[in-house]
Amino acid sequence: MSYVIIGNSAAAVGAVEAIRSVDESGPIALYCDDRNPIYSRCMLSYYLAGRVEEQDLRFRDDDWYEQMKVDAHPGVAATAVDPEAKEVHLAGGGRASYDKLLIATGGRARALGRPGAELPGVFCLRDLDDAKQMLARVHAAKRAVVLGGGLVGLKAAYGLRERGMEVSVLVRSPHLMSQVVDAKAGELIRGRLEEHGIEVRTGVDAKAVTGDGGVKAVEVSEGEPLACEIVVVGKGVDSNIGVVAESGIETHWGIITDEHQQSSARDVYAAGDVAETEDLLTRERTVHAIWPNASEQGRVAGFNMAGQERSYPGSLAMNAVDFYGTPVMAVGNVRPREEGFEEVVDYRPERGLYRKMVLREGKLAGLLVVGEMRGTGAALALIKAGVPVEEIRELIMSDEFDYAKIVRLVKAYPEAFGEREFRLTVRSGAGG
Numbered sequence: 001m002s003y004v005i006i007g008n009s010a011a012a013v014g015a016v017e018a019i020r021s022v023d024e025s026g027p028i029a030l031y032c033d034d035r036n037p038i039y040s041r042c043m044l045s046y047y048l049a050g051r052v053e054e055q056d057l058r059f060r061d062d063d064w065y066e067q068m069k070v071d072a073h074p075g076v077a078a079t080a081v082d083p084e085a086k087e088v089h090l091a092g093g094g095r096a097s098y099d100k101l102l103i104a105t106g107g108r109a110r111a112l113g114r115p116g117a118e119l120p121g122v123f124c125l126r127d128l129d130d131a132k133q134m135l136a137r138v139h140a141a142k143r144a145v146v147l148g149g150g151l152v153g154l155k156a157a158y159g160l161r162e163r164g165m166e167v168s169v170l171v172r173s174p175h176l177m178s179q180v181v182d183a184k185a186g187e188l189i190r191g192r193l194e195e196h197g198i199e200v201r202t203g204v205d206a207k208a209v210t211g212d213g214g215v216k217a218v219e220v221s222e223g224e225p226l227a228c229e230i231v232v233v234g235k236g237v238d239s240n241i242g243v244v245a246e247s248g249i250e251t252h253w254g255i256i257t258d259e260h261q262q263s264s265a266r267d268v269y270a271a272g273d274v275a276e277t278e279d280l281l282t283r284e285r286t287v288h289a290i291w292p293n294a295s296e297q298g299r300v301a302g303f304n305m306a307g308q309e310r311s312y313p314g315s316l317a318m319n320a321v322d323f324y325g326t327p328v329m330a331v332g333n334v335r336p337r338e339e340g341f342e343e344v345v346d347y348r349p350e351r352g353l354y355r356k357m358v359l360r361e362g363k364l365a366g367l368l369v370v371g372e373m374r375g376t377g378a379a380l381a382l383i384k385a386g387v388p389v390e391e392i393r394e395l396i397m398s399d400e401f402d403y404a405k406i407v408r409l410v411k412a413y414p415e416a417f418g419e420r421e422f423r424l425t426v427r428s429g430a431g432g
């Protein structure tokens with residue numbers, strides 16, 4: 001069995017390690033347009049901030065490719081996939097044949113789509129080279145404007161602020177992280193950023209970036225232009241599906257995959273930010289572009305590619321981030337808009353604590369926590385297990401809630417919790 005993997009990040013690593021746990025010797029060739037060895041994108045903002053070195057971003061040993069017997073081709077992009085011929089076309093004209101192929105090309109930052117987007121000084125923060133290019137400009141710059149109040153935009157704002165820059169975040173929506181948290185949590189996050197000198201303007205859109213040979217200002221929908229030398233575009237992520245454009249493989253937002261992470265073409269798998277899977281809770285097709293989903297999908301794909309059948313249970317919308325010591329976690333549906341959801345809220349401003357549990361048909365459909373993370377791992381296990389929680393809703397919201405409480409409950413009411421599946425979920429959750 002020969003394997004080809006396109007990509008070199010969370011999903012690719014998950015797949016390689018799963019394949020090698022089943023098949024010790026089948027040749028694995030890995031192609032990646034990025035020349036850098038494996039690194040964590042989640043930590044790029046700490047690198048930008050000067051809190052960690054480049055080496056600290058590596059989450060696998062330098063000799064990982066040798067350990068895994070992977071024939072790696074850094075700097076070689078895949079340009080097309082031909083499922084009929086079972087070949088990948090490579091930049092420079094080469095071809096790579098496969099028995100099983102994994103597409104793990106991830107996502108790219110959504111374009112700004114405004115005049116001036118091509119000016120030097122306009123960046124996104126998607127890969128290590130983006131961070132390096134931004135840093136090369138930071139020394140000669142004083143002010144930065146971040147366009148977008150999502151996770152990546154705010155992480156970039158943090159990194160640049162830590163470098164001593166004056167930073168403004170412009171958000172079209174009425175509050176920060178509007179795709180992830182509710183208005184209350186958005187306001188708490190805003191307060192935390194403002195305390196650390198990051199200006200936040202909501203309900204404002206960028207009309208254009210202006211400058212001559214480099215960024216000078218951002219024109220906005222309301223008020224005076226904002227002078228700046230750096231603009232960071234954080235408008236979201238699009239899946240990198242270009243490689244299958246002519247292949248006949250089914251795509252929508254991402255490459256559509258089945259429960260084995262297989263695409264519509266036999267022996268072609270997709271995982272991570274490029275793959276469209278089902279949401280674990282809603283069963284709707286979606287791309288939840290976060291690291292744990294990518295890694296798990298990669299593992300599932302790898303096992304199936306190597307002949308060991310595994311099913312992906314579905315991806316979870318889950319964001320966990322820390323703003324200057326204030327943790328924020330949002331899982332599942334925390335902003336229900338339709339009928340049939342119940343919200344239970346605990347807001348204690350004196351402790352900086354905000355907790356919201358969203359219930360549907362007696363089960364946990366979402367959890368939002370700002371300020372304290374105690375008990376959230378246990379609540380996450382309940383969401384994943386999809387068990388009824390009506391009887392223990394007060395307990396979940398209490399300060400005493402933890403794994404030990406769930407284990408006791410499971411022992412007391414095994415039939416209610418569907419014992420076997422629940423125990424497995426608790427264990428994998430506890431293992432991080």
Ligand SMILES: Cc1cc2nc3c(=O)[nH]c(=O)nc-3n(C[C@H](O)[C@H](O)[C@H](O)COP(=O)(O)OP(=O)(O)OC[C@H]3O[C@@H](n4cnc5c(N)ncnc54)[C@H](O)[C@@H]3O)c2cc1C
Nearest residue numbers: 007008009010011032033034041078106272273289290291
């Ligand atoms: C700044 C930042 C912060 C983030 N913070 C968090 C966080 O705190 N928590 C969290 O869960 N998630 C976070 N994410 C999201 C997380 O990093 C992604 O979900 C994850 O990296 C997806 O992994 P992936 O393997 O699917 O794709 P990617 O990590 O995007 O990797 C894709 C790989 O494919 C390669 N590639 C692309 N096209 C080609 C081609 N044509 N040929 C060859 N190679 C190609 C790329 O070079 C890369 O190696 C963050 C992302 C960013 C950018």
